[in-house]
Amino acid sequence: MSPRGRRPGGADTRAGIVSAARAEFAENGYDATSLRAVARRAEVDPALVHHYFGGKPQLFAAVMDVPADPAALVDRVVAGPREQVGESLVRTFLALWDSPEGRPRFQALIRAAVSHDDATRMLREFLTREIFGRVTAAMAGEGEPPADLELRAGLAASQMIGVAMMRYVVEFPAVVAASHDELVAQVGPTLQRYLAP
Incomplete structure (x- = not known):
């Protein structure tokens, strides 16, 4: 049986969040994208998004590959x-x-x-x-x-x-x-x- 629920943090979790955020930003724009929506799409707890990125500006910077906070x-x-x-x-x-x-x-x-x-x-x-x-x-x-x-x-x-x-x-x-x-x-x-x- 496969595990149910949101996946825990791991080696590919950060990359999964970035991928989900890229899709959310592309579909909804910067203003309408929320960290909760990114977490839902990535199937992770919203706390993990905060843990890896801190907030929406930092997440956007990661999506756009900006080398600074x-x-x-x-x-x-x-x-x-x-x-x-x-x-x-x-x-x-x-x-x-x-x-x-x-x-x-x-x-x-x-x-x-x-x-x-x-x-x-x-x-x-x-x-x-x-x-x-x-x-x-x-x-x-x-x-x-x-x-x-x-x-x-x-x-x-x-x-x-x-x-x-x-x-x-x-x-x-x-x-x-x-x-x-x-x-x-x-x-x-x-x-x-x-x-x-």
């Missing part, structure tokens, strides 16, 4: 001086994207996002909710309308995705050749205006 990166950015949030975010992204393990993964992620609707929706929802949305919320003034925060998060995301497209996919020579300091000097003030005016 996005929540920790955002926490570091918002913990710094308010007047340097734009520069800090640009530096953080470039350090991640330009790393030997980050560049090919990010190129694959962006290429998938421009050619597959599901990937586009997942990336858009993740960036606006977990990265730029969290930064704008942390920097928001008292009583600032949510619609304003959402617009500013979207505009900030568009700046960084535009830089990423030009540097890693289109490979526009001047943008590829630019140093981190040059890109921070050019893009940082624009992000600052959106994220912490």
Whole structure:
């Protein structure tokens, strides 16, 4: 007789959760996917999803093969001086994207996002909710309308995705050749205006 119920944690449990999450994110998008739904699909206890990944941002990062914990990166950015949030975010992204393990993964992620609707929706929802949305919320003034925060998060995301497209996919020579300091000097003030005016 085969055992019944949810399978316990084991060697292939983490991979099974990632596979189930990939399907959930593809079908429902980032916002509508819950850790409980992923656990149901993977036939594991929800506590195992939390154990392996901590939360939805970390699970999404694993699905997309991002070589860092996005929540920790955002926490570091918002913990710094308010007047340097734009520069800090640009530096953080470039350090991640330009790393030997980050560049090919990010190129694959962006290429998938421009050619597959599901990937586009997942990336858009993740960036606006977990990265730029969290930064704008942390920097928001008292009583600032949510619609304003959402617009500013979207505009900030568009700046960084535009830089990423030009540097890693289109490979526009001047943008590829630019140093981190040059890109921070050019893009940082624009992000600052959106994220912490």
